[in-house]
Amino acid sequence: MFRRLPEIETALNAAAEAVAFTIDGRPAKARAGDSVAAALLANGVTACRNTPVSGAARGPYCMMGICFDCLVTIDGTGNRQGCQVRVSPGMAVETQNGKREVER
Amino acid sequence: MSKFDFEIAVVGAGPAGLAAAALAASKGASVVLLDEQAEPGGQIYRAVTETPVRDRKVLGPDYWHGAELMGPLRDSGAAHWPGTTVWSVARPREDAADGHRPLQIGLSRNGAAAMLTVRHVILATGALERPFPIPGWTLPGVLGAGAAQVLLKTSGLVPSGATVMAGSGPLLWLLAWQYLQAGARIDAILDTTPKQNWRAALPLLPGFLRSPYLGKGMKLMLDVRRKLTVIGNVTALRAEGAIGGDSALKSVVYTRNGAEHRLPADTLLLHQGVIPNLNLANATGCAQRWDEQQRCWRPTTDAWGATSVEGVSLAGDGAGIGGARAAEEAGRLAALDALHRLGRIGREQRDQAAVPFRAALDRALTGRAFLDTLYTPAEAFRVPADDTIVCRCEEITAGAVREAVRMGCSGPNQAKSFLRCGMGPCQGRLCGPTVTEVIAVERGVSPAEVGYYRLRPPVKPITLAELAALPKTDADIDAVFKH
Amino acid sequence: MTATASFKPASLCPDVIVIGGGLHGCSAALHLSMRGVRVLVLEKDHVARHASGVNAGGVRQLGRHVAEVPLSVASMALWHRIQDLVDDDCGFESHGQIKVAESEAELATSHARVAELNALGFTHEEVVGRDELRSLVPAIADHCVGALVSRGDGAAIPFRTTFAFRRKAIALGTRFQEGGAVTRLSRQGGLWTVETADGARFEAPVVVNAAGAWADRIAAQVGEPVPLEVIAPMLMITARVAPFIKPVVGATGRTLSFKQFPNGTVLIGGGLLGRAVRDENRTELDFSQVSVNARTVWDLFPCMRGATIVRSWAGIEARMPDQIPVIGPSGTEPDLYHSFGFSAHGFQLGPIVGRITADLITGGSTDLPIAPFHVGRFAA
Ligand SMILES: Cc1cc2nc3c(=O)[nH]c(=O)nc-3n(C[C@H](O)[C@H](O)[C@H](O)COP(=O)(O)OP(=O)(O)OC[C@H]3O[C@@H](n4cnc5c(N)ncnc54)[C@H](O)[C@@H]3O)c2cc1C
Ligand SMILES: Cc1cc2nc3c(=O)[nH]c(=O)nc-3n(C[C@H](O)[C@H](O)[C@H](O)COP(=O)(O)OP(=O)(O)OC[C@H]3O[C@@H](n4cnc5c(N)ncnc54)[C@H](O)[C@@H]3O)c2cc1C
Ligand code: FES
Numbered sequence: 001m002f003r004r005l006p007e008i009e010t011a012l013n014a015a016a017e018a019v020a021f022t023i024d025g026r027p028a029k030a031r032a033g034d035s036v037a038a039a040l041l042a043n044g045v046t047a048c049r050n051t052p053v054s055g056a057a058r059g060p061y062c063m064m065g066i067c068f069d070c071l072v073t074i075d076g077t078g079n080r081q082g083c084q085v086r087v088s089p090g091m092a093v094e095t096q097n098g099k100r101e102v103e104r
Numbered sequence: 105m106s107k108f109d110f111e112i113a114v115v116g117a118g119p120a121g122l123a124a125a126a127l128a129a130s131k132g133a134s135v136v137l138l139d140e141q142a143e144p145g146g147q148i149y150r151a152v153t154e155t156p157v158r159d160r161k162v163l164g165p166d167y168w169h170g171a172e173l174m175g176p177l178r179d180s181g182a183a184h185w186p187g188t189t190v191w192s193v194a195r196p197r198e199d200a201a202d203g204h205r206p207l208q209i210g211l212s213r214n215g216a217a218a219m220l221t222v223r224h225v226i227l228a229t230g231a232l233e234r235p236f237p238i239p240g241w242t243l244p245g246v247l248g249a250g251a252a253q254v255l256l257k258t259s260g261l262v263p264s265g266a267t268v269m270a271g272s273g274p275l276l277w278l279l280a281w282q283y284l285q286a287g288a289r290i291d292a293i294l295d296t297t298p299k300q301n302w303r304a305a306l307p308l309l310p311g312f313l314r315s316p317y318l319g320k321g322m323k324l325m326l327d328v329r330r331k332l333t334v335i336g337n338v339t340a341l342r343a344e345g346a347i348g349g350d351s352a353l354k355s356v357v358y359t360r361n362g363a364e365h366r367l368p369a370d371t372l373l374l375h376q377g378v379i380p381n382l383n384l385a386n387a388t389g390c391a392q393r394w395d396e397q398q399r400c401w402r403p404t405t406d407a408w409g410a411t412s413v414e415g416v417s418l419a420g421d422g423a424g425i426g427g428a429r430a431a432e433e434a435g436r437l438a439a440l441d442a443l444h445r446l447g448r449i450g451r452e453q454r455d456q457a458a459v460p461f462r463a464a465l466d467r468a469l470t471g472r473a474f475l476d477t478l479y480t481p482a483e484a485f486r487v488p489a490d491d492t493i494v495c496r497c498e499e500i501t502a503g504a505v506r507e508a509v510r511m512g513c514s515g516p517n518q519a520k521s522f523l524r525c526g527m528g529p530c531q532g533r534l535c536g537p538t539v540t541e542v543i544a545v546e547r548g549v550s551p552a553e554v555g556y557y558r559l560r561p562p563v564k565p566i567t568l569a570e571l572a573a574l575p576k577t578d579a580d581i582d583a584v585f586k587h
Numbered sequence: 588m589t590a591t592a593s594f595k596p597a598s599l600c601p602d603v604i605v606i607g608g609g610l611h612g613c614s615a616a617l618h619l620s621m622r623g624v625r626v627l628v629l630e631k632d633h634v635a636r637h638a639s640g641v642n643a644g645g646v647r648q649l650g651r652h653v654a655e656v657p658l659s660v661a662s663m664a665l666w667h668r669i670q671d672l673v674d675d676d677c678g679f680e681s682h683g684q685i686k687v688a689e690s691e692a693e694l695a696t697s698h699a700r701v702a703e704l705n706a707l708g709f710t711h712e713e714v715v716g717r718d719e720l721r722s723l724v725p726a727i728a729d730h731c732v733g734a735l736v737s738r739g740d741g742a743a744i745p746f747r748t749t750f751a752f753r754r755k756a757i758a759l760g761t762r763f764q765e766g767g768a769v770t771r772l773s774r775q776g777g778l779w780t781v782e783t784a785d786g787a788r789f790e791a792p793v794v795v796n797a798a799g800a801w802a803d804r805i806a807a808q809v810g811e812p813v814p815l816e817v818i819a820p821m822l823m824i825t826a827r828v829a830p831f832i833k834p835v836v837g838a839t840g841r842t843l844s845f846k847q848f849p850n851g852t853v854l855i856g857g858g859l860l861g862r863a864v865r866d867e868n869r870t871e872l873d874f875s876q877v878s879v880n881a882r883t884v885w886d887l888f889p890c891m892r893g894a895t896i897v898r899s900w901a902g903i904e905a906r907m908p909d910q911i912p913v914i915g916p917s918g919t920e921p922d923l924y925h926s927f928g929f930s931a932h933g934f935q936l937g938p939i940v941g942r943i944t945a946d947l948i949t950g951g952s953t954d955l956p957i958a959p960f961h962v963g964r965f966a967a
Contacts, residue, residue, distance in 0.1 A: 001245075001265040001370045005286055008156045008260035031259060033154060038259040046352055047244035052827040052851060053499045057351045059244030061496075063251035064147065065140055065564075066232050066381070068497065068529040069242075079529075079565070079826055079895045083254075084189075086142055194871060210874055219874065389869065512750070514633060514765075521640055521746035524850075529826055529897045561872060565826065565895040571881035572892075574874065 021091040037082035049096035118146015120420025121228030124435035129182035192561030217570035231378035231421035240343030245353030249375035262288035265370030270294035305478040315471025376481040394552035408441035433465035495535035497528020601627035609639035612797035613752035614941025620759035631768030635749035641902040649737035654959035662939035675751035678744030682833035693839040697735040772808040802927030819863035823899035827851030861901040870901035914960035
């Protein structure tokens with residue numbers, strides 16, 4: 001579980017820095033400049049996928065693009081590294097369950 | 105149209121890459137700085153140009169030094185392409201007509217891939233946190249301390265529930281200190297530094313006493329120890345979820361003086377040092393060697409960072425851990441050597457210009473041996489017990505690796521073919537060092553003899569669509585990258 | 588030669604030395620040791636380090652050179668009982684192999700191929716039309732009109748397979764010596780002396796040359812030059828996706844091999860080449876060619892366009908000018924047998940060619956037609 005430092009939270013509530021996006025269809029709020037992974041953690045989502053191997057839950061681990069545990073579906077494209085993509089207004093982020101279906 | 109898109113490409117915009125690109129471009133070379141992140145800074149100076157954490161005392165003066173590297177980069181005229189992932193560096197088959205063999209860089213940006221032709225590449229890909237394989241390290245809620253620091257720098261996020269930090273090394277203490285300044289909650293720090301390391305490190309203390317890190321480091325550690333619960337001599341660790349569940353972290357179990365203790369935890373931050381991020385260098389074919397003191401693989405380089413591959417050099421922590429200041433100077437040295445190789449400056453000019461940088465590099469490296477020795481992680485945390493997952497992607501345990509050794513696999517590449525460890529998207533970044541050491545111990549030989557994964561491009565996954573649409577002409581490339 | 592009964596420590600004098608620990612070397616060793624022959628395999632790196640450990644695992648009769656068809660059919664029978672042979676299923680699964688026709692003209696080629704095989708008495712290949720193609724491969728692109736199919740074909744896991752052959756051979760008494768390249772081969776008084784780079788010497792009455800992409804160097808030692816070309820076929824593999832295809836798919840008009848493993852990863856290859864640097868055990872990928880391969884998949888499997896490629900690699904392989912291997916006795920020296928030059932499709936032939944080599948060594952002949960593979964065919 002993560003929270004914003006108070007002054008940043010205050011600024012966020014006041015200002016145009018806030019970005020509205022969705023997590024599995026639910027409305028959520030992030031700060032411009034947040035990565036998708038950070039935005040998920042800030043919204044209380046610690047697990048963002050289940051592994052395709054055993055189905056175990058995983059969440060961001062390295063935040064620097066090397067562990068691939070932050071994989072999510074962003075605007076319909078699967079297997080994207082949440083920690084390497086910046087959240088943007090209206091973005092649809094979906095958590096990922098197991099092996100991705102190919103688009104048929 | 106010129107044969108080369110740029111004379112020099114620098115991969116990585118941390119201190120090493122920033123300094124290298126700025127120096128090379130300021131001497132007239134055409135330079136492009138390629139970096140995966142949206143903003144320059146690398147790991148230490150992550151988001152330094154736009155962090156929301158504006159209270160300077162939180163991240164500390166070492167962090168804010170990074171801002172000073174931005175001006176020279178801007179003024180130098182080097183192109184900076186953020187958000188660009190480099191997935192391959194190679195020489196195409198044919199030699200160029202003018203006798204120079206160009207290098208081709210495969211990169212990917214905004215969902216499009218392209219090849220870029222350059223004459224020299226400086227890899228400044230930095231470090232990554234050393235894998236910390238303990239039971240339960242895959243649970244959501246368990247993160248690297250470096251990862252938590254990225255969250256702080258880029259988003260002003262700190263842990264909110266019960267928080268435990270565990271491990272060893274300067275970065276762990278730095279993060280604890282930064283959290284203190286920020287008023288974040290830390291329930292306990294579990295120090296895994298092995299007691300006997302002090303004995304080994306003591307003879308190296310005189311070097312450390314001259315180190316620029318000494319003063320800062322001591323103050324930081326004393327601050328943390330005064331204000332937080334630090335539990336030392338931790339010899340075993342385990343992260344646990346809810347009983348029977350694997351959904352998220354619930355508690356941390358540690359062993360101290362032979363007895364187990366349990367702490368409730370929502371967040372566990374692990375750290376036991378950093379090691380070179382060598383995937384790109386390895387996949388480019390650069391020779392590497394096992395560094396016994398730092399207990400990691402590092403690409404082989406000469407005093408200028410030149411690797412075994414002509415036209416490819418390395419600078420910064422990607423060539424061996426030396427820290428941010430050392431990275432900066434190594435970047436400048438690599439840039440000078442590249443300028444010399446490209447015929448822009450003579451040998452003497454290079455050597456002369458290098459004098460102050462080399463002196464600064466030596467200063468920055470003073471005392472390193474002491475830190476390396478003191479913070480060598482205990483074997484139990486490098487070579488885990490059978491039931492611990494070592495390969496997070498394919499969920500392969502240490503026991504499975506040992507079993508493969510008994511079946512006749514003598515090195516990581518066979519274990520990989522046999523078990524699929526290291527075959528997932530992280531391409532061995534989080535299991536490679538562990539697999540090498542597990543096999544070495546199991547066989548009773550040195551890690552150097554066991555070897556490391558042979559890595560192949562793409563070093564970062566790319567989509568089939570990107571590959572299929574790989575632009576082949578200069579005009580295609582311009583369309584994708586130069587607007 | 589017959590396996591001698593006289594006691595000699597096996598470590599000192601095997602009956603047969605096999606040079607090369609790929610699938611072909613391991614298979615020869617296995618079949619020989621099944622007949623009580625004492626074998627020593629000398630491998631310069633480690634078993635399955637090269638083509639045999641990194642190939643696409645395609646177990647295919649489909650589309651083979653007619654000279655290879657009898658061997659391929661016989662090998663297929665062994666694949667379907669591979670567990671009995673090596674005590675491991677080698678990950679072998681048989682869901683057929685399919686060669687897609689993208690136009691009526693290509694489909695006509697397929698019909699001609701089936702007619703040619705039928706005339707020779709082989710019936711394993713057949714042509715299917717639009718609808719059946721779609722029931723076999725629902726994800727295939729709309730423009731494909733039909734396909735050539737071999738239903739008994741399949742795929743296995745290469746490293747595991749080669750390792751299984753090695754393990755079984757060891758269980759039957761074969762010894763493996765890894766890490767020393769054979770540098771010299773000489774024959775005196777009916778005994779071969781084989782020297783390795785690390786200074787060791789071994790002797791045996793019979794030698795098998797199964798040195799893959801380096802086999803020409805062994806042949807050159809006995810004055811038998813062969814026009815072997817060293818090539819580096821490339822492969823790439825995706826992250827796991829939900830299972831959507833069972834057979835292995837190739838194309839008629841372009842290079843492709845496309846298959847999904849049970850774990851969900853999709854392997855893409857088909858023979859596009861990188862560059863091999865055999866003296867350094869190294870290959871270099873050519874991404875313009877990888878891109879061509881990706882383009883083919885883009886065209887044939889629209890659903891794959893967003894798939895992520897997590898790795899690519901190449902293996903070092905021997906190719907002969909006529910694309911078929913060299914199998915059988917040396918033309919210059921007695922008691923030397925070749926088994927190399929499989930030209931990027933030798934994995935499927937592994938089980939049978941080892942048996943053929945064992946037949947030749949222990950009985951002087953084999954029941955399969957190997958004349959087309961004689962090394963002498965290259966002599967000017
Ligand atoms: C998570 C983390 C946090 C750290 N925090 C601190 C700290 O606070 N203080 C401290 O003193 N030290 C810290 N370190 C240690 C750090 O390694 C050095 O201090 C310093 O950052 C090294 O500088 P560098 O220029 O060598 O590499 P880095 O600063 O690591 O920069 C490397 C850059 O290369 C980029 N890159 C890597 N591969 C590719 C690729 N294939 N394509 C495109 N771009 C690529 C990375 O995204 C990164 O921006 C940290 C290390 C890590 C791993
Ligand atoms: C990428 C790729 C994909 C392929 N896909 C398929 C497929 O789908 N289906 C199929 O049927 N075939 C396929 N093939 C072909 C198949 O892999 C090969 O034909 C087959 O593995 C050859 O086996 P081998 O034992 O002859 O050679 P190798 O496996 O290369 O073994 C030869 C061994 O000899 C050793 N050696 C060489 N010189 C010496 C020496 N002097 N001393 C000691 N040891 C020596 C080498 O180190 C090597 O290990 C593919 C090949 C590649 C590269
Ligand atoms: S959190 Fe590790 S790759 Fe994103």
